[in-house]
Amino acid sequence: MSDVSSSGDGGREVDLPVGIGRHTSTLLVGDAYDRTVxxxxxSLLNxxxxxxxxxxxxxxxxxSAEVVERWRAVNGPLPEEMVVIVVSESQTWSSGRDGSLHDNVDVGYASPTDITGLGINIQRALTQDRTRTVVCFDDLTNLLMYVDDQIVFRFIRALGGNILAADGTIHYHLDPSAHDRQVRNTFRTAVDAVVEIDDDGEVKLLER
Known part of the structure; x- marks a missing residue:
């Protein structure tokens, strides 16, 4: 039953299932452009x-500038720290602090064909101090266009262990319309929980 409210996009109240966000890794299944998604x-980031x-x-x-702009539009002030990792074939900029964004925003870049490099970028963002790290991986579907399913599966499992060790959380976006049932079911087993939005817009939490 969805009985926890949280302020979502633009301050809209969203009914969330009890227990959402307490898992180290979550698969968020739905169209990334859907408002409820x-x-x-x-909500998972806040x-x-x-x-x-x-x-x-x-x-x-x-x-990175668009990410920061959107965060400010939806949430107001930036979090204590932000690390934006831009995944692109066409851009090979070095990682580092982008002073044009904000003093507490770092930027990293990775190629979608280099899953090892992508993992290193995420690992660098994790800490084992008092800071709690929350990661949003905005398009698992896109990564699967470049990297074999089983390699991505192992990547998610390994990354989950690293995030658990850092006492952080991560959620992955997966577009269900782009994958067959076998692929969807495979990646359900790579995470601790799955969040789905049904046809009526109700948010459902499926725990392993």
Whole structure:
């Protein structure tokens, strides 16, 4: 039953299932452009915690400036720390702090064909201090266009262990219309929980 409310995209209240966000790794199944999916994503990045937060958006579709602009539009002030990882074939900029964005925003770049390099970028963003790291991987579907399913599966499992060790969380976006049932079921087993939005817009949490 969905009986926890959280402020989603643009301040809209979203009914979330009890227990959402407590898992190390979550698969968020739905069209990334669907408003409810965006609301759930934003809620997963803004769960209440007494510790400072480092937000790590891993994006296949936006520049670092666009990510920061969207965060400000939806949430207002930036989190204590943000590391934006831009995944693109066409850009090979070096990682580092982009002073044009904000003093507490770092930017990393990775190629979708280099899953090892992508993992290293995410690993660098993890900490084992008091900061709580929350990661949003905005397009698992896109990564699967470049990398074999089983390699991606092992990547998710290994990354989940690293995030668990850092006491962080990660959620992955998967477009169900782009994959057959076998692929969808495979990646359900790679994470601790699955969040789905049904045809009526109700958010459902499936725990392993």
């Amino acid at each position: 965006r609301d759930v994503c934003n 769960l209440e915690d007494d510790r400072p937060v480092r937000v790590v958006p891993v994006t296949f579709h936006h520049s």
